[in-house]
Amino acid sequence: MSTMSTPNGFTLDTAGRRVVVDPVTRIEGHLRLELNVDDDNVVRNAVSTGTMWRGLELILKGRDPRDAWAFTQRICGVCTGTHALTSVRAVEDALGIDIPANANTIRNIMQLTLYVHDHLVHFYHLHALDWVDVVSALSADPKQTSALAQSISSWPMSSPGYFRDLQGRLKAFVDSGQLGPFRNAYWGHPAYRLPPEANLMAVAHYLEALDFQKEIVKIHAIFGGKNPHPNWLVGGVPCPINLDGTGAVGAINMERLNMVGSIIDQSVAFIEQVYIPDLLAIASVYKDWMHGGGLSSMNLLSYGDMPARPNDYSADSLMLPRGAIVGGDLSTVHEVDLKDPQQIQEFVMHSWYRYPDESQGLHPFDGVTEPAFQLGPNTDGDATRINAVDEAAKYSWLKAPRWRGHAMEVGPLARFVIGYAQGKPEFKEPVEATLRHLDVPVSALFSTLGRTAARGLECQWAAHALKAEFQTLIATLKAGDTATANTDLWAPSTWPKSARGAGFTEAPRGALGHWVEIENTKIKNYQCVVPTTWNGSPRDPAGNIGAFEAALLDTPLHDPEQPLEILRTIHSFDPCLACSTHVMTPDGRERSSVVVR
Amino acid sequence: MTDDQTNRTLVLGIGNLLWADEGFGVRCVEALHRHHILPEAVTLMDGGTQGLYLVQHVRAADALLVFDAVDYGLTPGEMIVVRGADVPRFTGAKKMSLHQTGFQDVLSAADLMGGAPARLTLIGVQAADLETWGGPLSEPVRARLDEAVRLAVAELAAWGLGAPIRPDPLPEGAAGLLAPGLDLAAFEGRPRAFPPA
Numbered sequence: 001m002s003t004m005s006t007p008n009g010f011t012l013d014t015a016g017r018r019v020v021v022d023p024v025t026r027i028e029g030h031l032r033l034e035l036n037v038d039d040d041n042v043v044r045n046a047v048s049t050g051t052m053w054r055g056l057e058l059i060l061k062g063r064d065p066r067d068a069w070a071f072t073q074r075i076c077g078v079c080t081g082t083h084a085l086t087s088v089r090a091v092e093d094a095l096g097i098d099i100p101a102n103a104n105t106i107r108n109i110m111q112l113t114l115y116v117h118d119h120l121v122h123f124y125h126l127h128a129l130d131w132v133d134v135v136s137a138l139s140a141d142p143k144q145t146s147a148l149a150q151s152i153s154s155w156p157m158s159s160p161g162y163f164r165d166l167q168g169r170l171k172a173f174v175d176s177g178q179l180g181p182f183r184n185a186y187w188g189h190p191a192y193r194l195p196p197e198a199n200l201m202a203v204a205h206y207l208e209a210l211d212f213q214k215e216i217v218k219i220h221a222i223f224g225g226k227n228p229h230p231n232w233l234v235g236g237v238p239c240p241i242n243l244d245g246t247g248a249v250g251a252i253n254m255e256r257l258n259m260v261g262s263i264i265d266q267s268v269a270f271i272e273q274v275y276i277p278d279l280l281a282i283a284s285v286y287k288d289w290m291h292g293g294g295l296s297s298m299n300l301l302s303y304g305d306m307p308a309r310p311n312d313y314s315a316d317s318l319m320l321p322r323g324a325i326v327g328g329d330l331s332t333v334h335e336v337d338l339k340d341p342q343q344i345q346e347f348v349m350h351s352w353y354r355y356p357d358e359s360q361g362l363h364p365f366d367g368v369t370e371p372a373f374q375l376g377p378n379t380d381g382d383a384t385r386i387n388a389v390d391e392a393a394k395y396s397w398l399k400a401p402r403w404r405g406h407a408m409e410v411g412p413l414a415r416f417v418i419g420y421a422q423g424k425p426e427f428k429e430p431v432e433a434t435l436r437h438l439d440v441p442v443s444a445l446f447s448t449l450g451r452t453a454a455r456g457l458e459c460q461w462a463a464h465a466l467k468a469e470f471q472t473l474i475a476t477l478k479a480g481d482t483a484t485a486n487t488d489l490w491a492p493s494t495w496p497k498s499a500r501g502a503g504f505t506e507a508p509r510g511a512l513g514h515w516v517e518i519e520n521t522k523i524k525n526y527q528c529v530v531p532t533t534w535n536g537s538p539r540d541p542a543g544n545i546g547a548f549e550a551a552l553l554d555t556p557l558h559d560p561e562q563p564l565e566i567l568r569t570i571h572s573f574d575p576c577l578a579c580s581t582h583v584m585t586p587d588g589r590e591r592s593s594v595v596v597r
Numbered sequence: 598m599t600d601d602q603t604n605r606t607l608v609l610g611i612g613n614l615l616w617a618d619e620g621f622g623v624r625c626v627e628a629l630h631r632h633h634i635l636p637e638a639v640t641l642m643d644g645g646t647q648g649l650y651l652v653q654h655v656r657a658a659d660a661l662l663v664f665d666a667v668d669y670g671l672t673p674g675e676m677i678v679v680r681g682a683d684v685p686r687f688t689g690a691k692k693m694s695l696h697q698t699g700f701q702d703v704l705s706a707a708d709l710m711g712g713a714p715a716r717l718t719l720i721g722v723q724a725a726d727l728e729t730w731g732g733p734l735s736e737p738v739r740a741r742l743d744e745a746v747r748l749a750v751a752e753l754a755a756w757g758l759g760a761p762i763r764p765d766p767l768p769e770g771a772a773g774l775l776a777p778g779l780d781l782a783a784f785e786g787r788p789r790a791f792p793p794a
Contacts, residue, residue, distance in 0.1 A: 059615060059731035063778060070776030074615050074645065125649055173709055207710060214653030228647045231776065 008298070008407055008544040010553055013044035018388050019560045021567075022051075031536060031575060034388055035552060037560055046545075046552035047391045048536045050398035055369040060526040065091045065518050066490075068526065069232045072514065075528070079576055081114050081220065082507040083514075083528075084232040089313075090514040091234050094501025100483040103236035104310035105473045106223050108319075109260075110230070110237075111306060111505065112469060115462035116267050117216040118508040119412075119455050120275060122574045124209040127452060130568040131282050132202040133192040134182040138171055140200035148197045152281055155273040157208065166204050186564045193285050202282070205274050212270055215263050222256050236485030243477055257474065264470055268463045271456075279456040280437055283449055287438050292448030292569035294551030299406045300325045300414035301534065303336060303513065305506035306465065313504075319465060320506050321419040321427070324403055330421040336403070338502040338513055341365070346399040346529065350391070350538040353399060359541050361402060364515035365500060367527035396538040400546065401529050409547040410510030410534045411573060413454040417445065430457045448551070451572040455508075492521035507531050509574040532576045548573065604638055606758060607658035607714070608749065609651070611644040611665050611700050614779060617732035618666050618724035624734060624781055625664035625720070625745045630774050631767045633750060633760040643774055644700075651703050656712035660756055662749055663717075665700060666724040666738070673725030674737025678748060684719045716756060720748050733785040 002015035014036045022032040030052050036045035056075060060068055069087035073080040085107060092099065099107075142164035149158035174182075186192075194202070217227050223239050224230020231238045242251040304322025307313055315322040315335065323333035337343055345361025348354070354372035355362065362368060375383060376393020389395040402408070419427025434453055435442060444450060489495065500517040510531030517525040537546035551569050558565070610626030613619040623643050630641050640658075644651050655661060663684075669677060685701050707713040722745065725735040733739070750760045770780035778784070 055730065056615075067776070067778035070779050071615070073776070074613060074779070080645075121649065169709075210649070210652060210706060210710060213650070217650065217653075228645055228650065229643060229776065 004543075006539075006545050007542050008295070008550070010545055010550055011044075012046075012545070012553075013038070016044055017560065019557075019563060020388065021563055031532075031570075032389075033548070033552070033566060033570070034391075035560075035563075035566070037557060041557045041560055043552050043555045043557065043566075046549040047389060047395065048398075048538065048546060048548040049389055049396045050533075050536055050538075052397055055371070056528055057367070057369050057526045060523045062522050064492075064521070065094070065516060065523050066234045068514075068516065068523060069234070072528065073229060073232075075530075079114075079118075079507050079509070079512075080228070081110055081224070081230060081232075082505050082512060084230075085111060086503045086505045086507075086512050086514045086528075087516075088232050088234045088503070089505070090501050090503030090516045091518075092501070093503055094499040094516055094518050095234075095489055095495055096499075097235050097486060097489045098311045099236045099486055100481075101310045102241070102473065102476055102481065102484050103486075104307055105469055105476065106237045106239065106484065108306045108469045109466060109473065110220060110223055112462045112466040113216060113219040115508050116271070116459055116466060117213055118574075119459035119462070120209055120216070120271070121213050122508070123275060123279070123452070123456065123459075124206045126574070127568075127571045128202055128206060128278075128282075129182070129185055130564065130571055131192070131286060132194060132199050132206075133187055133189075134170075134185070134199065134203055135174070135187040136192065136194070136196045137200035137203045138167065138174065138196075140167065140196035142167060142200070145197040145200045148281075149201050153273045153277040155277075157204070163200055163204060166207070167200060170203060186562045189562055189564045190558050191564050191568075194282065198281060198285070202278060205278055208274065209270075212266070216267055219260050219263055222252065222260060233485055235487055235490060236483075239484060241477060241482045241484060243482070257477075260470060261474075264463065264467050268460075268467065271460050271463050276456055276460060279453060280434070283438055283453060286449060287440055287444070289449065290444060290447045291555040291565065292451070292551045292572060293446035294549075294553070295407060295409040295547045296413055296417070296450065296551075297443070297446035298326070298328045299403075299408045300417050301336065301403050301408035301410050301511055302415045302418050303338065303504040303506060303511045305504070306469075320415055321422055321424060323418045323422070324408065325414075325418060325421060326404075326406055330417070333418055333421050338504055338515075339365070343404055344401060344513070344529065345405075346401045346533075347540040348394075348399050349541040350394055351396050351399045352394050361405075361540075364502075364513065364527035364529055365517065365525075367515065367525065369527070391539065396536075398533050398537055399529075400537040400540045401534050402540055402544070405540075405542070405544075407537065407540065407544040407546050407550075408534055410531050411451065411455075412458045412508070413445065413451040414510065415506060416454040416458060426461060430460070448569045448572040455574070495521055498524075507576070509576050510534060530576060532573075535573050536575060548575075604659050605657060606639045606660040606662070606753070606756065607642060607654055608635075608639060608662045608753075609642045609644045609654070609664070611646070611651075611663065613646050614784065615731060617726040617729040618722075618735055618738045619727055621666045621722050621724065621734060621738055621742075621745075622664035623775075624742060625749070627774060627781060628742050628746050629749055629760075631769075632746065632763055634763055635753075635760050636758050639753070639758060639760075641774065648700075649703060649706060651700070652706050652710070655703055655707045655714065656710060658714045660716035661714040661718070662752055663700065663719045664745060664749070665719065665721050666727070667719075667721035669721070669723060671723035672737075673723055673735065674741055675723045676741055676744060676748065677719075677721045677723075678752070679719040679721065681717055684717050718752050720745055720752070734781075 003013045016036045016038040019035045032049040034047040069084040072083040072087045143160045145163040146160040221227035304318035306319035307317045309317045341363040347361045349358045352373045354370045376390025378390035380388040498519045503514045515527045535547040610622035612622040769782040
């Protein structure tokens with residue numbers, strides 16, 4: 001029997017050919033996808049495998065909880081700040097530490113800056129190339145490209161000469177044989193649909209975005225002391241403020257604050273004159289490619305983030321909405337509580353871990369991370385070379401987190417739909433305006449493109465929220481309150497013998513939680529449930545499939561050997577995979593291989 | 598690093614500290630910082646796994662010295678020094694995640710944008726263990742730390758930059774470069790995490 005139905009409403013058919021997409025890396029990859037396609041090359045079964053172990057809890061056990069942020073920051077090179085923030089919040093929650101108002105505002109500024117930066121870089125430097133054919137840009141007419149650019153935006157860098165120069169540079173690059181950042185893609189794939197002029201415009205903006213992003217991270221350097229790897233602090237933020245100072249080392253002064261204000265204004269301009277017009281232009285060409293919705297029309301989860309009031313982490317206080325939607329019922333947004341043992345639970349029946357009773361999930365406070373690598377009886381291959389996993393058995397290093405037993409999608413689309421369902425105008429209005437602009441129904445939201453669009457709208461929201469938080473900071477400072485840290489409970493001698501707490505953020509790519517247990521001033525247990533664990537999760541004991549697996553179903557592939565459509569959908573989640581592929585090889589190793597059996 | 602300095606040199610260590618030999622590049626920068634006095638024009642940077650986000654630092658440098666773990670198929674612990682055009686540049690769009698952006702992508706992006714450093718040297722070590730999560734540097738790789746630092750000092754000297762030995766090395770975990778608890782001594786001064794499988 002090759003067909004089965006999942007409790008969350010999907011039909012899986014394993015009869016067809018198996019396609020394996022596996023990033024080949026020195027350390028056995030990170031995310032591997034296995035698909036079964038039918039005779040028409042439509043995906044009928046999808047298996048998402050996290051191929052890498054990362055039990056941070058084992059590294060943190062026995063360490064000083066005040067240092068935990070620095071370790072969690074190293075889980076990933078791109079989401080550094082959001083892990084650090086989640087960690088200090090968890091420790092503050094455990095120890096009952098309140099932070100000053102300025103610290104809350106500065107943390108919001110750090111987090112919103114991350115949103116602006118991460119969404120922009122994700123769109124241009126990972127995801128755009130799923131829609132934009134760089135090689136096709138070489139045949140664009142610079143004059144028509146200029147006309148196109150000027151028809152959608154007032155962005156000044158749009159003259160025929162500008163695009164002609166850029167095209168010349170690109171051509172020289174391609175002719176040199178290296179293709180630079182654009183090598184090793186599926187150029188010429190029939191699923192690319194933009195005209196050459198749109199492709200050339202997008203390549204120009206790819207380079208402009210890469211140049212501009214360096215400005216955005218200066219905000220992190222100013223408030224975090226350095227970049228990369230800004231500093232964080234349990235009890236506040238590690239940046240003293242001295243408004244009258246003139247560049248004293250480490251202290252924030254008016255000159256630096258003015259620089260922050262200017263970068264925020266430039267960010268708003270770039271997003272509104274470049275990112276959003278590009279997004280709409282691309283979406284208008286692909287708007288009938290409505291695949292990749294998966295769980296998004298059903299189950300969505302957000303913890304919320306950016307507290308408007310310091311030390312108030314209730315849903316009321318959070319600028320990014322908190323809540324859960326189940327079964328597509330937008331009329332009810334459920335409350336979410338990270339400490340309720342019945343809500344968030346992780347299952348390991350299909351994960352390479354061992355639980356005393358694997359039919360049950362464990363709340364992260366009771367989390368266990370005991371590796372148990374074992375391949376199922378129907379595996380094709382063996383531990384040294386897996387040709388195809390056996391998804392009826394254990395098949396992933398990711399656990400399967402569930403909210404009240406439901407597989408959930410997390411990320412920008414989840415946050416926007418939850419805000420939309422709550423009727424919050426700052427989320428509802430831009431969504432409706434975008435749907436109107438593209439002339440598509442609300443159901444279009446629940447797709448790969450919907451995810452991509454939500455990220456763009458959220459980037460714009462974040463830039464404006466950043467501006468507002470910055471103005472709040474200036475007003476508070478000018479009123480004479482310059483406190484940035486509360487050190488009353490810094491000394492471990494002030495702590496209870498045992499304590500536990502939960503910290504959360506919304507990482508740009510989705511809900512992120514850390515749960516810490518402290519005993520005798522040291523970390524006793526530490527569990528992270530990261531966004532990509534939600535989205536990339538394997539199946540649970542009931543058979544529910546996770547967001548990646550659901551989103552890939554029913555996608556038609558033009559050519560299974562070149563699964564551009566698969567990358568498109570997976571990229572739309574902005575998956576976070578721990579960073580460790582930085583080992584250099586002499587020839588530049590291929591990152592991703594595709595095998596069809 | 599200030600914007601108006603000329604002839605800026607960036608010494609960059611890259612890799613993931615949490616992953617055994619993956620952390621070699623960062624450990625080299627840490628050792629260089631502890632034992633040598635660097636001239637004003639030289640910036641030491643723990644690049645971690647920042648990927649593409651390092652491109653502005655690379656473009657802002659006139660000379661770039663990179664420490665990294667490599668896979669050149671050599672004997673574990675074997676050192677290589679690669680210069681200029683021989684340093685590999687490669688990027689791929691078939692990545693599954695933005696986070697797979699390796700340093701090669703950064704070099705290639707700097708090329709495309711203009712402003713790749715005029716001088717470029719990679720000091721690499723053939724990694725032995727890239728799989729032990731939370732693990733220490735492997736013995737053959739750890740044994741090369743001093744040599745890597747010596748090679749870097751020699752390279753800087755060839756670029757006209759003196760880096761004299763500090764009379765007293767900075768203490769382990771000295772503030773500035775790495776966050777508390779992440780320096781080599783503190784990181785490894787406890788039992789390693791269990792390796793998978």
